[in-house]
Amino acid sequence: MKQDPRPLVAHVMYRFDTGGLENGIVNLINHMPAERYRHAVIALTEVTDFRQRIRRDDVQFISLRKAPGHGIWLFPRLYRLFRELRPAIVHSRNLAALEVQLPAWAAGVPVRIHGEHGRDVGDLDGSNRTYQRVRRFYRPFVSYYLALSRDLADYLTDIIRVPGNKVLQVYNGVDSQRFHPGEPDRVAADCPFARPQHWLVGTVGRMQTVKNQPALARAFIRALQIEPALAERARLVMVGDGPLRDECRQLLDAAGVGELAWLPGERSDVDAVMRGLDCFVLPSLAEGISNTILEAMASALPVVATDVGGNADLIAAGETGEIVPPSDDEAMAREIVRLASRPEQARHMGLAGRRRVEQNFSMQAMVERYQDTYDRLLHRPGASQAR
Template sequence: MENLIECESNGRDRIRILHVQLFPMLSGVQRVSLEELRRLDPNVFDRHLLTCEPGPLSEAAAALGVTCHYEPRLKRSISPLNDFRTYQRLREMMRRERFDLVHTHSSKTGVLGRMAASAAGVPCVVHTVHGFAFPAAKYPAVRRFYQWCEKRCGQMTHALVCLNPDDRQIAINELEVDPSRVQVIANGVDIEAFRPIENPADRIAERSKRFGGDPERPVVMMVGRLWNQKKPQLFVRSAIQLLQNGSPAEFYLAGDGKLHKQLEDEIAEAGVADRVHLLGWQDDVDSLIPLADVMVLPSLWEGMPIVLLEAHACGVPIVASDIPGNRECVNDGVDGYLVPKNDLKSLSDRIALLVNDSALRRSMGSAGRGKIVERFDIVHRQTTILELYSQLLGKRVDS
């Protein structure tokens, strides 16, 4: 990471750092940010978090001693007047707080947050790309607008963190970000918190406590926000199709969002509400994921979905869409399967293959766990993040 802009010393005892997230729930993107804040030494860093409103993320952060800020104008939807006012409020807040480093996450907060940090004179601006949204835009004009925003903000960014090599190439080739400012840092998992339940009887007992379905049936699970990017509709339609064909599995969808009512209606109309279960938001995914036999993620785009790494850490094989980000998590045919996105038949076929073969599930799950221990331990990721911060700040910082 040569040629990165170094921060000047401000004379304060601790480094003031702000992480910016849009929503305060504890989904994958937010948990990445929470883990980064958790592992920063509070004697070295004065840690701050900004979201649109209080919620599970800010509660968990506050319990760690992180100072939480809220900007209710911060919305996912695009509204030029509201977004400009939000930018102004963020800029003034960053000027007032005199942060040494602002670290933004995802698209909307990445644009407004980086613009505000740059205008406020924040010495170090870092952005993590959790998957570029603009390549999947439905309309060319929308794609060009999103791409232009990302390109402009790339010029204000001292370090752009990509979770996979495909996004790094997009940043360099399409957004024209200086390659020296773009770094690939894969997500990581706490391999002690996320681990398999080795005794089958213990897994059945835990399922009995937590779920309403038959605890001895194979469990197929999806964990993610219920919005179109994650494609939960495909998971539900696959479950309906498989059950109509006699599948022995129980299907669980953990998450919430604007598609909840639509999915609930589809499940009810198909008459499978006793076998397809909507669990709502689940903050304790470390105890939820080990109860699965198969993890499914049919997303349209991703950076590097933490839930897939967590599933592998728990010894659970995966069926996921064949897209950048997912490809970094799943070794096709070894620890899971990659299927074409929006392909209901391929998704259902691969799920059925794993549901009907317990030996295959065990071998793939074991391979996934071994990969996480070797390559995706959270300790390695945090060390790399701290090395990046050290280069930007111009002084050594340790966890």
């Protein structure tokens, strides 16, 4: 049987499920030319039905069902797996998957890349000494680092002491064909609100602590206190599932505005949800480069986001949206009031965000950056020599 000449990239993460990191892997595999690389997706825990978003039929999916905690007992299995697959590149993502770099090195994988995509709730500012020590321990086994924001690139070079020539800061890209501006009178299927009589502010994401959706629920309640007339037309949309969903619903019900909010849980039509909004808010406590911000901008929405991670890299404050301090419900509420009270200005900010995505955060630019990095580290023909 003829051996496939395409190099194999093994993408490793903790769990392959709904999320920005995982969505970035889906976009990369779907848009990278199939003749250049093969791909395998390895989850230390589980590969979920999220795999169905990958449109290629030559991708291998592997679940290792790792128990919580450090996975040193998994090293022999990973070693054997890498020896069997013989990947040209192992590309791990975030601290939870960093440990695979050692067995990849032991198995003789030629190129070992580690991506830093964002911070965990246990290390919002990068000051966790234990996490720093873990990253320094595995540093000798990593060939190259990809950081999704300037903040994370600086953390690697300044705190983890990775040589600058081993770190590349690369932005995510967004599918601007799937995510595009909507019609002013359209909402997502099943949405109980109507446009243009209602002005919809919303968010999309896993409802977990680091995403901090209760801050948006409180900000929406506060916005209605600041400007009571908004209760006639302002509506809140919170898409996603997780432990914070019930907390958000309870906050809104306790304030007597539960009927002004829609919390449908996880949705597969996020692009349609985005097109049915008038403003997008990201209240996170930590981020790398947020896919949902890029998706909102591609959908021509003004974006209000917290000043964490790479959010300020994406949003041109005052032009495409606004940046507010993290956990500042009052500042978030006042931005919601301002944009809801000036819908035409909000619309122009959204259109400016769409132009910014097309110029700086295209899917093609992201895929070319990753492919060029893979080519260069493997010394493949056509690779750029520029860093």
